[in-house]
Amino acid sequence: MTVSSKEADATSNEGSAPAPTPFFVDKNEPKNDAVDFAAIESAVKVILKAVGEDPQRDGLLETPARVARMYAEMFAGLKSDPGRHLAKVFEEDYDEIVLVRDISFCSMCEHHLLPFTGKAHIAYLPSGKVVGLSKLARVVEEVARRPQVQERLTHTVANLIEERLSARGVAVVVESTHSCMTMRGIRKPGSLCLTSAMRGAFKTDPKSRAEVLGLINRVST
């Protein structure tokens, strides 16, 4: 029996492995299925017209769709439960401070829809169980992907860690630069906003609080 080259092509694919998953896909990434891309695109066109632009000019043709994708990404944490990253814990006989410092994040100020970017430092006192270190950064990353104020970001992260890990103490310190204060309005580049949320021993025991703040502020050698 002869096989045409077209059939040969078809049969050569039979049983072949499925296309590899792109390496950058992260199964833990939050997804916000509620995002209405078409509505965002229409709104962006309205804004462009309102500021005196022509949404039909070449350079702007794809802008509404790009902005819709950008918002879907920036607000991907709106409908998810960031606490899910704290579900897998390890029994560990360790009851001293665990601190992950300098967790970078980018969130969105809910007043101007401009980014505020910076670093979060998270410490907790375990009570018989510890969590994977990356999970603390995942919580920050996911809570950050919402329109909000820095105070809410700070205490949301602290509450999640306190509740889900039954931690004896939690300290969250966030430092960030708000674009709405640097690029518009009062225009103060270099201004920094610091917030903290202390729970458990870090709130009630001055020595524990001083110890954790010392570690957070320690200059790396």
Ligand SMILES: Nc1nc2c(ncn2[C@@H]2O[C@H](COP(=O)(O)OP(=O)(O)OP(=O)(O)O)[C@@H](O)[C@H]2O)c(=O)[nH]1
């Ligand atoms: N507390 C807090 N305020 C924030 C945060 N992000 C932005 N803001 C402030 O939200 C305020 C909104 O103030 P409004 O007077 O309603 O708005 P505005 O006229 O644009 O204010 P200006 O920024 O002073 O021009 C501003 O003072 C911002 O600096 C945040 O994370 N926390």
Ligand SMILES: [Zn+2]
């Ligand atoms: Zn703002």
